[in-house]
Amino acid sequence: MATNADASWIVPDWPAPARVRALSTTRDGGVSTGPYGLADGSVGGLNLGTHVGDDPAAVAANRARLAARLPAMPRWLEQVHGCAVATADDFNADREAPPRADASVAITPGHVCAIMTADCLPVLLCDAAGTVVGAAHAGWRGLCDGVIEATLARMSAQSGPNPVWLAWLGPAIGPSAFEVGAEVREAFLQKARDNERQAVESAFRPGAPGKYWADICALARTRLARAGCTQVFGGDACTVTDADRFYSYRRDRTTGRMASLVWLDR
Numbered sequence: 543m544a545t546n547a548d549a550s551w552i553v554p555d556w557p558a559p560a561r562v563r564a565l566s567t568t569r570d571g572g573v574s575t576g577p578y579g580l581a582d583g584s585v586g587g588l589n590l591g592t593h594v595g596d597d598p599a600a601v602a603a604n605r606a607r608l609a610a611r612l613p614a615m616p617r618w619l620e621q622v623h624g625c626a627v628a629t630a631d632d633f634n635a636d637r638e639a640p641p642r643a644d645a646s647v648a649i650t651p652g653h654v655c656a657i658m659t660a661d662c663l664p665v666l667l668c669d670a671a672g673t674v675v676g677a678a679h680a681g682w683r684g685l686c687d688g689v690i691e692a693t694l695a696r697m698s699a700q701s702g703p704n705p706v707w708l709a710w711l712g713p714a715i716g717p718s719a720f721e722v723g724a725e726v727r728e729a730f731l732q733k734a735r736d737n738e739r740q741a742v743e744s745a746f747r748p749g750a751p752g753k754y755w756a757d758i759c760a761l762a763r764t765r766l767a768r769a770g771c772t773q774v775f776g777g778d779a780c781t782v783t784d785a786d787r788f789y790s791y792r793r794d795r796t797t798g799r800m801a802s803l804v805w806l807d808r
Contacts, residue, residue: 550787554710559672561651564804565611566664566712568787572604578798581785589789591658591796596798608801616656616803619643623681625689627696645693649700654805660789661781663758664712664802665690667697667771669705669788672787675804680683680762682722686729694769707771712802713788716780717747717757720792727754732762738764750788 550570558564567699570580571590578596579587588604589596605631609615617630620640630643630648655677657664662681668674678684678693727746734742745760759777766774781788789798 556708556710558668558708561672561807562668563807564666566802567800569789574600575596577796579697587798590801591799612654613652614654616654617646621679623683625684625687625690625692644684644689647676647696648709649674651806651808654803656801656803658801660797660799661715661793663714663762666710666802666804668708674805677804690765691769709766709771709774711759711777713779713781715782715792716760717755719782720756721749721753722756724752764781
């Protein structure tokens, strides 16, 4: 995992084609303050969420700072923890209301797929030929219901024959911080295929009575493999335990949002 020293942004360390560009923001590099600021509450937070209670002017300034480093304003989504996939080529975030979706794909150079997170898993995707990119918001509900498979299915429809997929897993709640109830484990087991069951069981470590510690990255790798993607990178940054770098809803409740973005170079 490489970091942009100028803005403390993460540049994915994955063998994507040169024309595939990607980054993931941290909480540093903006103008927000308080719970949306730096870890000590001081000014400097790069909160990109308009729905979390931050000063709208600060969010607008933060989004402008981000857009200045991109070929265009990101195609933001109204994320609802579902499986709908938008095509970023079909809407303009500057002039239209964001679509209700938890993933987007693009084949047009300069159209930036973007998702926001503060513990949920951001999954960036591309094909090895560099013809299509995608971004998926994989909270446990969307992941369990198939948001990754839906995203790759949409990308397959826009790629060449026999695509080779690459994925990068961005900052998310780690396996030592993600305590869930038995119903979450059961939901994944109910949807696991026979050849996936052992991997799914291993992704849930017993905790307190009726509780488990869940490894959301391991669960995502299982679903990526199901969809034909076995080249998976990242997944080594925990949003909860690294307060200096990341916003975390599980840790703080009132907090900002980070973005993970992917696009094709013009």
